[in-house]
Amino acid sequence: MNFTKNDTSIVKGIAILIVIISHWYRYAAVESQFHFIYHLGFYGAALFSFMSGYGVYKSYANRGFYKNWMVKKILYVYIPYIIICVVANIVVYKYYKFDISFLWGAGKDFTMWYVPWIMMFYILFRLVYGLNISKITKNIMLIIAYYVITQSLISLTNISSVWYTCNGALVVGVIISEYTTITSKRKILMSMLLGIVSSMLFAYLGIVTDNKNYYCIHGWAVIISGVAFCISLYCLMIVLSNIIENTYLGNILASIGGISYYVYITHMKVLYFLSESNIIIFVILAIIIAYLVQKCFLKVKLVK
Known part of the structure; x- marks a missing residue:
């Protein structure tokens, strides 16, 4: 399935809503009793990474490395990001x-690390999957090289968040997309339950080891927790x-998902102006701005 x-x-x-809500509580609601919610942001980042890995393999499986594959990744992903950042540096972050x-x-x-990392992943994916070797060998090479x-x-940039999102979920998304063979509801439900339990247990281990300064164990625990969360949600969606598809909620989430990348690259700029507002206004305005930005990029053919 x-x-x-x-x-x-x-x-x-779902992923982008988790991300932007966690950013609200991390940067705008520091004094809120719900400030702890920002810790859940890595689940959204892991899920977004997982779906990126899943999607890039599905695209490859359906179309192969079509003409100008890497050029189009740069055109549709990196160029809009650069434009938004340049405009924001001039208009928003004036200093x-x-x-x-x-x-x-x-x-x-401080939140845009994902885009340079996903571009690096695209380059690595293109190099590894362009080789005439077995699937298993490609997967092993991808895991080792990306790690x-x-x-x-x-270690050079001191961006620890990449450790527990892209490093695990991107590669796992590729592998799940390539090797998914679950066919029975029983297997799906068992996988979902195992994912939920694993995510909770390793999240707890991550918290405990972080407090005791066991950073290596903490890093691996959070990776596994994020990946397990992605797998459990993947199974839940299959069930x-x-x-969900026939509900208003499903339609709303699908619409937000369709502009999720633009929400990601613009929401912190919106937050800069709304830090004294409330989370409902922030989420709604972030989505509206992202929709308008997507339409602008569509006009200049920077959207698929």
């Missing part, structure tokens, strides 16, 4: 108009897909 295109949009909608750290890192709003590269870059 595999995701439909609508399933993918629904999950992306940082000459900063270009967003080209390789998190930028001045070594990300750990090297993390509930037909039900």
Whole structure:
């Protein structure tokens, strides 16, 4: 069983809502009694990464490496991101108009690390899956190469969040997309239950080891917790897909998922102006701004 295109949009909608809500509580609601919610943000980031890995393999399986594959990834992913960051540096973060750290890192709003990392992943995926070798060998090469590269870059840039999202969920998304063979509801439910339990247990282990400064164990615990969460939600969507698709909630989530990337690259700029507002206004306005930005990019053919 595999995701439909609508399933993918629904999950992306869930992922981006988790991300932007966690960012609200991390940066705008520091004094709130719900400030702890920001800790859940890595689940959204892991899920977004998982769906990116899942999607890139499905695209490859259906179409192969079509003409200008990498060029189009840059055109549709990296160029809109650069445009938004440049405009934001001039209009929003006026004191940082000459900063270009967003080209390789998190930028001045500290959340944009995902885009340079996903571009690196696309390059690696293109190199590995372009080889004439077995699937298993490709997977092993992808895991090892991505692990070594990300750990090297993390040590240089000190961006620990990449450790527990892209490093695990991106690669697992590819593998799940390639090898999904679950056919019975019983197996799906068992996988979902195992994913939920594993996610909770390793999240707890991550909290305990972080407090005791066991950073290596903490890192691996959070990776596994995030990946387990992705797998459990993947199984849940397979079970509930037909039900959710026929509801208003499913339609809303799918619509948000369709513009999720644009929500991601613009929401912190919106938050900059709304830090004294409330979360409902922030979420609604972030979605509206992302929709308008997508329409602008559609006009100049920077959207698929």
